Amino acid sequence: xxxxxxxxxxxxxxxxxxxxxxxxxxxxxxxxxxxxxxxxxxxxxxxxxxxxxxxxxxxxxxxxxxxxxxxxxxxxxxxxxxxxxxxxxxxxxxxxxxxxxxxxxxxxxxxxxxxxxxxxxxxxxxxxxxxxxxxxxxxxxxxxxxxxxxxxxxxxxxxxxxxxxxxxxxxxxxxxxxxxxxxxxxxxxxxxxxxxxxxxxxxxxxxxxxxxxxxxxxxxxxxxxxxxxxxxxxxxxxxxxxxxxxxxxxxxxxxxxxxxxxxxxxxxxxxxxxxxxxxxxxxxxx
Amino acid sequence: xxxxxxxxxxxxxxxxxxxxxxxxxxxxxxxxxxxxxxxxxxxxxxxxxxxxxxxxxxxxxxxxxxxxxxxxxxxxxxxxxxxxxxxxxxxxxxxxxxxxxxxxxxxxxxxxxxxxxxxxxxxxxxxxxxxxxxxxxxxxxxxxxxxxxxxxxxxxxxxxxxxxxxxxxxxxxxxxxxxxxxxxxxxxxxxxxxxxxxxxxxxxxxxxxxxxx
Numbered sequence: 001x002x003x004x005x006x007x008x009x010x011x012x013x014x015x016x017x018x019x020x021x022x023x024x025x026x027x028x029x030x031x032x033x034x035x036x037x038x039x040x041x042x043x044x045x046x047x048x049x050x051x052x053x054x055x056x057x058x059x060x061x062x063x064x065x066x067x068x069x070x071x072x073x074x075x076x077x078x079x080x081x082x083x084x085x086x087x088x089x090x091x092x093x094x095x096x097x098x099x100x101x102x103x104x105x106x107x108x109x110x111x112x113x114x115x116x117x118x119x120x121x122x123x124x125x126x127x128x129x130x131x132x133x134x135x136x137x138x139x140x141x142x143x144x145x146x147x148x149x150x151x152x153x154x155x156x157x158x159x160x161x162x163x164x165x166x167x168x169x170x171x172x173x174x175x176x177x178x179x180x181x182x183x184x185x186x187x188x189x190x191x192x193x194x195x196x197x198x199x200x201x202x203x204x205x206x207x208x209x210x211x212x213x214x215x216x217x218x219x220x221x222x223x224x225x226x227x228x229x230x231x232x233x234x235x236x237x238x239x240x241x242x243x244x245x246x247x248x249x250x251x252x253x254x255x256x257x258x259x260x261x262x263x264x265x266x267x268x269x270x271x272x273x274x275x276x277x278x279x280x281x282x283x284x285x286x
Numbered sequence: 287x288x289x290x291x292x293x294x295x296x297x298x299x300x301x302x303x304x305x306x307x308x309x310x311x312x313x314x315x316x317x318x319x320x321x322x323x324x325x326x327x328x329x330x331x332x333x334x335x336x337x338x339x340x341x342x343x344x345x346x347x348x349x350x351x352x353x354x355x356x357x358x359x360x361x362x363x364x365x366x367x368x369x370x371x372x373x374x375x376x377x378x379x380x381x382x383x384x385x386x387x388x389x390x391x392x393x394x395x396x397x398x399x400x401x402x403x404x405x406x407x408x409x410x411x412x413x414x415x416x417x418x419x420x421x422x423x424x425x426x427x428x429x430x431x432x433x434x435x436x437x438x439x440x441x442x443x444x445x446x447x448x449x450x451x452x453x454x455x456x457x458x459x460x461x462x463x464x465x466x467x468x469x470x471x472x473x474x475x476x477x478x479x480x481x482x483x484x485x486x487x488x489x490x491x492x493x494x495x496x497x498x499x
């Protein structure tokens with residue numbers, strides 16, 4: 001599979017904090033999930049890869065272009081779509097006008113072709129009916145779709161999505177999953193999220209970050225397999241468990257090192273994630 | 287690039303903070319108009335009132351680079367210097383019209399030397415936009431305007447009170463140092479243009495900034 005993004009030794013500090021600490025990775029086509037607790041460095045990594053912020057050290061290429069030069073960065077940006085964690089808008093613009101504005105900023109200067117592309121993208125994100133509505137009058141979910149439309153306009157080869165489903169209700173989240181899955185067809189998507197279900201359902205690869213470092217890189221199945229034989233059921237909370245909680249059936253689901261004879265359960269991606277974080281010395285809470 | 291600039295003109299014009307600039311402009315014109323009502327003291331007060339008017343309008347110009355969509359458009363290929371230059375160019379006719387109106391509001395017999403005062407006003411306006419460009423360059427905030435406006439106001443007050451006399455900038459018309467002061471205003475203007483230009487460029491590598499780029 002062709003490598004879209006290749007990074008090695010990325011480092012970035014904020015004062016005394018290492019936001020990125022020697023991050024190396026390789027991204028290929030399809031959706032790659034990026035999991036990690038708050039402050040793990042996910043957003044910083046996404047911003048660096050999206051060329052929104054330069055790293056202190058390290059190098060990376062996107063679709064064969066090196067953003068460490070002005071020319072290379074320009075080429076990367078021509079092939080990139082970026083949905084930030086808190087997308088902002090000009091609230092008096094309509095959905096169409098805003099995506100059109102972003103399309104112009106993406107150097108689409110032919111008015112006819114640009115308008116066709118904006119209509120296509122708004123159709124793709126399900127906003128065709130409200131494209132003439134002012135953004136200030138759209139719901140949070142719709143605004144998020146406007147931002148996704150802005151990221152998708154121009155058919156970028158590399159799409160960076162920073163927690164796109166945060167704050168969305170379950171129905172909107174499902175709808176967004178559909179959009180992301182479709183966006184991942186024929187392009188590389190890097191999806192940062194706190195939702196392990198998003199990763200389980202959408203991603204062919206997953207990265208787990210903690211403390212500015214990549215702690216795991218593999219498939220969702222491999223991450224889940226990390227918890228194989230380490231999830232068990234009990235009638236009381238097991239004090240030896242890394243994490244444990246009472247389930248709807250009244251029994252406790254424990255994650256960690258099971259006692260002898262424990263009733264083992266089928267692990268989930270979340271269990272594998274929790275154990276990976278625990279191994280990385282990150283705080284595990286459940 | 288010309289095609290991109292042409293296509294950007296209308297949407298960029300709509301993203302400008304016209305209401306804030308307009309409000310600051312009105313406040314500035316009211317201050318300039320006070321020179322008509324000050325009677326015999328008009329001559330003495332026309333210069334400080336015009337300077338206050340310039341400061342008021344400059345406080346509106348600091349909002350010029352406020353952009354709620356900054357993060358959404360952070361990684362577009364259209365270069366930041368072009369976008370900043372376009373915003374400045376779009377507001378320039380309004381600035382020229384405002385300054386002309388402010389000068390015309392001052393009765394001709396008490397009007398300070400127009401060329402020198404235009405230099406002061408130009409330096410103040412460029413400083414305001416440079417402050418905004420620096421805030422965009424070194425922080426991640428989408429609306430640096432309020433912070434920069436507070437900084438500009440504080441700096442202006444401190445400069446009037448504590449600026450060293452041998453480098454005086456705010457001198458009355460009859461002062462012997464008037465010409466020298468305006469040489470210094472020219473230096474301030476050139477420095478502000480230079481710093482503004484540097485701040486408008488988006489660095490490829492991280493050098494000294496801890497905040498946004």
